[in-house]
Amino acid sequence: DSGVTQTPKHLITATGQRVTLRCSPRSGDLSVYWYQQSLDQGLQFLIHYYNGEERAKGNILERFSAQQFPDLHSELNLSSLELGDSALYFCASVGDSPSGNTIYFGEGSWLTVV
Amino acid sequence: DAKTTQPPSMDCAEGRAANLPCNHSTISGNEYVYWYRQIHSQGPQYIIHGLKNNETNEMASLIITEDRKSSTLILPHATLRDTAVYYCIVRVANAGGTSYGKLTFGQGTILTVHP
Numbered sequence: 001d002s003g004v005t006q007t008p009k010h011l012i013t014a015t016g017q018r019v020t021l022r023c024s025p026r027s028g029d030l031s032v033y034w035y036q037q038s039l040d041q042g043l044q045f046l047i048h049y050y051n052g053e054e055r056a057k058g059n060i061l062e063r064f065s066a067q068q069f070p071d072l073h074s075e076l077n078l079s080s081l082e083l084g085d086s087a088l089y090f091c092a093s094v095g096d097s098p099s100g101n102t103i104y105f106g107e108g109s110w111l112t113v114v
Numbered sequence: 115d116a117k118t119t120q121p122p123s124m125d126c127a128e129g130r131a132a133n134l135p136c137n138h139s140t141i142s143g144n145e146y147v148y149w150y151r152q153i154h155s156q157g158p159q160y161i162i163h164g165l166k167n168n169e170t171n172e173m174a175s176l177i178i179t180e181d182r183k184s185s186t187l188i189l190p191h192a193t194l195r196d197t198a199v200y201y202c203i204v205r206v207a208n209a210g211g212t213s214y215g216k217l218t219f220g221q222g223t224i225l226t227v228h229p
Contacts, residue, residue: 002157002159002160004157033216033217037155042219042220042221042222043201045216045218045219048216056216058216090157090158092157102163103148103160103217104160105158105159105160106157107156108156108157
């Protein structure tokens with residue numbers, strides 16, 4: 001158990017709909033990362049938040065957005081869903097340490113768009 | 115972040131050591147070498163990381179060459195449960211606690227452990 005919690009574990013929805021994926025980082029971790037993994041692609045970095053502020057953006061579509069709340073949990077919002085958005089979405093967190101911090105991943109949210 | 119090169123696949127007999135190589139010839143001085151593995155669509159699991167010294171933990175050993183341009187992950191006694199995709203990643207180290215580099219995943223090495 002990495003200590004990173006993601007909900008829901010599985011989600012099936014129709015094209016055009018909107019969903020929200022939730023991530024609770026490890027206790028005290030200020031950084032949250034979101035990744036997407038589809039069948040034909042590797043793990044793609046989407047976005048990074050640190051203590052409520054966006055720090056870096058990767059290959060995140062404009063239909064997707066994220067935020068990190070004061071209690072440090074994060075949500076990834078996916079709208080106008082398309083079949084190609086079907087994927088595993090991972091959240092990861094990392095805390096402060098003197099050197100070479102370790103990033104821990106949750107078990108992911110399986111999104112199926114039909 | 116520096117890119118890494120790994121063989122696409124490797125085999126290993128159960129009980130033997132698995133040695134997974136990684137090239138990172140463009141690594142910068144402030145970048146660490148990380149190893150993660152992913153077992154069949156589970157979340158990537160942290161294995162080990164290092165800067166320039168060899169490292170060992172309960173899961174594996176990491177050997178980094180003196181010039182830091184390559185490294186080897188060693189699973190000393192591979193089991194069937196070690197079958198997974200192994201990712202070698204270089205990443206900027208902690209910069210005072212306010213900024214962290216992301217992990218950029220490549221294609222990794224598919225390690226298959228045979229009975």
